Amino acid sequence: MANAHRKMISELERIQLSALCDVNDELLHKVGDEEGIGKEKRFIEMESLIQDPDVDAVISIVPNDLHANVLELCIRHQKPIMAEKPFTLNFKEAEYLAELYEKTPIPCMVGFSYRYIPAFRYAKKLLQENKIGTLRHMEVRYLQSFGAPIFDVPYLWRFNKVVTGTGALGDLGAHMIDSARFLVGEFKSVSALMRTFVPERRDPASGSMHKVEVDDYASFLAELENDVAGTFLTTRNAIGSGNQHEVTLYGDIGTIHVNCEKPDEVLFSLVDAKELKTTKEILEVPAGYRRQQLEDFIALVTGQEQEGIPDFHDGYRNQKVLERIIESAEKGRSVNIDE
Numbered sequence: 001m002a003n004a005h006r007k008m009i010s011e012l013e014r015i016q017l018s019a020l021c022d023v024n025d026e027l028l029h030k031v032g033d034e035e036g037i038g039k040e041k042r043f044i045e046m047e048s049l050i051q052d053p054d055v056d057a058v059i060s061i062v063p064n065d066l067h068a069n070v071l072e073l074c075i076r077h078q079k080p081i082m083a084e085k086p087f088t089l090n091f092k093e094a095e096y097l098a099e100l101y102e103k104t105p106i107p108c109m110v111g112f113s114y115r116y117i118p119a120f121r122y123a124k125k126l127l128q129e130n131k132i133g134t135l136r137h138m139e140v141r142y143l144q145s146f147g148a149p150i151f152d153v154p155y156l157w158r159f160n161k162v163v164t165g166t167g168a169l170g171d172l173g174a175h176m177i178d179s180a181r182f183l184v185g186e187f188k189s190v191s192a193l194m195r196t197f198v199p200e201r202r203d204p205a206s207g208s209m210h211k212v213e214v215d216d217y218a219s220f221l222a223e224l225e226n227d228v229a230g231t232f233l234t235t236r237n238a239i240g241s242g243n244q245h246e247v248t249l250y251g252d253i254g255t256i257h258v259n260c261e262k263p264d265e266v267l268f269s270l271v272d273a274k275e276l277k278t279t280k281e282i283l284e285v286p287a288g289y290r291r292q293q294l295e296d297f298i299a300l301v302t303g304q305e306q307e308g309i310p311d312f313h314d315g316y317r318n319q320k321v322l323e324r325i326i327e328s329a330e331k332g333r334s335v336n337i338d339e
Contacts, residue, residue, distance in 0.1 A: 001084065002061040008294045015298055021049040046070060051077045057301050060084060064170065065163045068093040075100045080107035080301045086170040087315030091323035094316050101312055107300045110315035112178040114245060115308060116293045118285040119258040119266050123249065124183050126266070132251030137229040140180055142172040143244040147198065147216055147236030155201040155210040167214030169194065170322060172234040177321045178310065179247055185225030187321045189336045192220035192328040197237050220325050
């Protein structure tokens with residue numbers, strides 16, 4: 001993901017890479033040479049980079065167990081940050097950060113990147129214009145296949161509960177939750193089921209089998225604002241799926257379907273009020289809905305008003321929903337988000 005952000009930075013004139021931090025010394029100097037970063041701005045300790053007076057803002061691309069650490073340091077040193085998702089390893093960390101943030105807030109953006117898929121942004125506009133009538137329910141799926149047993153993926157950090165917190169839920173489900181909040185509104189309750197399909201994976205270093213304690217699959221029903229019902233499914237064991245994040249929105253007179261793998265089109269169904277016939281068409285997304293994620297980060301840091309930027313509150317609220325989904329799966333019952 002760091003390479004993806006390097007590419008985004010290279011596409012914009014108002015932001016430039018000025019410092020790097022990594023625990024991998026060889027990689028740090030390789031990328032430093034590629035980017036023309038002076039050796040005095042190549043750091044091994046992240047606080048050294050964050051407190052550097054020449055650094056105006058921080059982009060944090062680290063494993064989940066370090067998300068809260070970087071956020072806390074940025075709050076303490078008052079440095080704007082673009083942080084990856086999930087917001088924190090768990091909700092306890094999120095609550096701690098919220099206390100710090102309320103006292104000394106900073107510009108903070110969370111990397112819910114699917115808000116920047118043109119089709120998703122256009123779908124939101126169609127909803128705001130009431131194109132499908134009263135929204136009744138939604139279906140959200142995020143499917144990948146790399147974790148299926150046949151691929152024999154070894155025990156990586158994404159399968160280590162200490163480092164990642166959850167499996168498919170935090171990795172992919174966090175995006176599903178944000179897409180629902182972005183398009184529809186807040187979650188009120190959830191009822192969840194979680195499963196681990198591959199209980200052991202081979203350690204690439206030792207060759208021995210290592211127990212997997214995170215989920216390969218998570219599904220949940222949800223009640224959202226305005227009595228909208230939602231069904232959600234995520235797994236990394238869906239053969240045939242690449243990176244398939246899709247949302248379907250069902251209204252009284254029409255349906256909107258978007259898929260991140262088709263970022264420039266919206267499948268739009270509408271029923272004719274007189275003839276009661278349903279038409280289905282593919283709408284091309286207008287050019288005005290294309291916006292790079294870091295453009296909004298620049299806007300946030302420079303104090304420009306920009307609607308829909310995923311901020312600290314969005315990260316905190318997302319983590320709270322994740323916590324309630326885990327709680328629901330463990331208790332085997334529906335859980336209110338704010339109980």
